[in-house]
Amino acid sequence: MTDALASFSAPTGEWFRSVFDAPTTVQIEAWAAIAQGEHALVVAPTGSGKTLAAFLWALDRLASRPATPGTKVVYVSPLKALGVDIERNLRAPLTGIQVSAERLGVPPSRITVGVRSGDTTGRERAALLRTPPDILITTPESLYLMLTSSARATLTGVQTVIIDEIHAVAGAKRGSHLALSLERLDALVGKDVQRVGLSATVRPVERVAQFLGGDRPVRVVCPPAHKQWDVTVRLPVSDITHPGPAPGSEPPVDPLLGGPGTDTLAVDSATSPSLWPHVEQQIYRTVTQGRSTLVFTNSRRTAERLTGRLNELWAAEHAPSTLDELPDRPPAQIMAPSDIVRGVPAVIARAHHGSVSKQARAEIEAALKSGELRCVVATSSLELGIDMGAVDRVIQVGAPASVASALQRIGRAGHDVGAVSRGDVYPLHRGDLGPAVVATEAMLAGQIEELRVPRHPLDVLAQQTVAAAVAAGDAGLDVDAWYACVTRAYPYARLDRALLDSVVELVTGVYPAADFGELRARLVSGDDGRLYPRPGALRLAVTSGGTIPDRGMFGVFLISDEQGGRRVGELDEEMVYESRVGDVFTLGASAWRIEEITRDQVRVSPAPGRTGRLPFWHGDDEGRPAELGRRIGRLYREVGRDPARLDGLHLDHNTQANLISYTGEQRVATGALPDDRTVVIERFRDELGDWRVVVHSVLGRRVLGAWALVMAEALSRAAGVDVQPVVSDDGVVLRLPDSETADRLPELLVADPDEVASIIAGQVGGTALFAARFRE
Secondary structure: OHHHHOOOOHHHHHHHHHHOOOOOHHHHHHHHHHHOOOEEEEEOOOOOOHHHHHHHHHHHHHHHOOOOOOOOEEEEOOOHHHHHHHHHHOHHHHHHHHHHHHHHOOOOOOOOEEEEOOOOOHHHHHHHHHOOOOEEEEOHHHHHHHHHOHHHHHHOOOOEEEEOOOHHHHOOHHHHHHHHHHHHHHHHHOOOOEEEEEEOOOOOHHHHHHHHHOOOOEEEEOOOOOOEEEEEEOOOOOOOOOOOOOOOOOOOOOHHHOOOOOOOOOOOOOOOOOOHHHHHHHHHHHHHHOOOEEEEOOOHHHHHHHHHHHHHHHHHHHOHHHOOOOOOOOHHHOOOOOOEEOOOOOOOEEEEOOOEOHHHHHHHHHHHHHOOOOEEEEOHHHOOOOOOOOOOEEEEEOOOOOHHHHHHHHOOOOOOOOOEEEEEEEOOOHHHHHHHHHHHHHHHOOOOOOOOOOOOOHHHHHHHHHHHHHHHHHHOEEHHHHHHHHOOOHHHOOOOHHHHHHHHHHHOOOOOOHHHOOOOOOEEEOOOOEEEEOOOHHHHHHHOOOOOOOOOOEEEEEOOOOOOOOEEEEEOHHHHHOOOOOOEEEEOOEEEEEEEEOOOEEEEEEOOOOOEEOOOOOOOOOOOOHHHHHHHHHHHHHHHHOHHHHOOOOEOHHHHHHHHHHHHHHHHHHOOOOOOOOOEEEEEEOOOOOEEEEEEOOOOHHHHHHHHHHHHHHHHHHHOOOOOOEEEOOEEEEEEOOOHHHHHHHHHHOOOHHHHHHHHHHHHHHOHHHHHHOOO
8 A cells, every 4th residue: 555655745644544444456457547647447336445546646646746827637527427426426435635734734735626517507507617626527518618718717627637438428429529629639738648537337438438538548547346235136926817806905996896887896906917016116115215215217207106116115105194095097098007206205215317407416416325315216317437435235127228237327336445246126017027037037147238439420529520610710720730639539530531521611611512502601600710700609519519329308397486496307398298387297296287388397396295197208118229139139048948048147036037037938939039140020910900020039129129111111112001119128019001012021020230220211210219319
């Protein structure tokens, strides 16, 4: 430990020794690289001290040198919540180093920390501009905005950039956008700023290191990891197809069906054939037996629903008088599933997701850390790097979306160095069994999915070209210098100059066809080989930048006589269109009454104790990675050949028995199992006599969505009707009229490989998938 801390100043070394027994291996190796000024990628499991490994050297330099104006360290976080968490966690070392300096008689330097993100108010942004902090915590989008606006003057002295959870951006256009922002930062500073990347889950490490450094060498710090896990896939019933009544439940009688001359019928109750009540009871018992539990779901709606049910179960046990009566249901909804939550206080659980307000999320995080709150039900909003304190156990509801996601989520438990991460995974239906088992098995083996970096996305390049020209102002942006800057970034390392020239033509109004005539030119190309901004280019760059699509969300605000009520969260626009003034809905485990709906806001008042509708949001599911799909298919194939394949895995008896039964029934029904080598095509007639075609494949909607376009195009051409496919992670469903086309399915559904790319390119522009996902 003496050698590892020898290069630090005396106050920093004394503080570290007083708090920790010894540095971790990853900290020792990372400090050695960072101290020498090298770019470094630090890869280590959750709870291994990565954040301090990246920050401590920078903190020590700031504390031991005279203060100078301007920001010196930029920390980039993919999540706003993660940035706030880092700002909070930096207080301990900053205070500790200052106290140690005073004790040793060393003049202390006051290190300031600021946060700039989409939640930062205009007043706070102005304060950051007047007095730049030594350490700036920001997001990729806010860094881009600063580089494009006058705020870039505060970044001219930056020495270090720390990119946390780098894997979360590297595999998408957001990462390409960030890579160009980092190159623009280097150009602004006039030299290469030291880059430090952090990740707990990444493969292959070498590719992410290339993404981090671009054309610069990067030291990879990836010591052997010995993370301890205690994870089990659990199924609370012996037969998932007939779960039976949940323990202690009584069938409620629908008042519309309980009158004279009718048969009593239990509707959407705990005794209906649903697995949910059993899962809820099991999770409730786990929560009440532990000190703090973190529950992850795959959608915001599920998080709200489960949060409401956990609080209802607590109220039924401890405070029955607080339970609101279930409202009578209209006849049209008698057989429909319930989408309401009874108004009870959020005593043991609260929901945490991106549609909950910043203030509410901060309160929830603090309550769980302090032990005041027993459980938080979250989506991916708490998946990345956020320190949630001493979490006893993590529960994953539904199969994890990916192996990397499972590792991040379960790793929230046992977040301290050397601690055991304990977790449970609950499949929600038969199709969830295989994915849950495979994701857990691969997570325990450390076999995460391979990350692929997009190659020179031109829409991102167009954005950054306009922004760079705006930042250059009257001096103009030299196109040759810009090309050299762009190609230093890994996503654009092999960018052909002709592609950049075509982008320049697009943004300067030199269009290849009259079809583009309605597009406005944003830049002017001068005779000197420079680009100059047109009027309005700055506004366009700062309002339309980034790769996060506009989902059409409505902000939810507390109604107030004062200008601008407190933000509660946000709702999907379709949910708002189906709502009326006076409706009650739940958000963040609280009930709210709609008082007013404006063009882009929903204004509400608290409705404590009232039963409210569950909100819904679109766009939560990104689809299963193909690599995970192939692993699931391999499991099905191996279990179909030998059920003993499941012996010794981290799953309970119910899960094992139901998975064996599921694969056996599938083989009986279709004669084959859809696996990593087999696609099963099934057809049958629907109630109208038309053909329904089901293409069974486990490759996930990322692959099947594209294949479905090819299949639909071929079938539409052959049948003479518009065939609309429905795609899921486990297959594609198509509907055909009664014709001989159904007899030609094998030849129509499998296209010529040489034609696939052109068919998809011609079809994808008119799909909802393109509209929702292209920007990402």
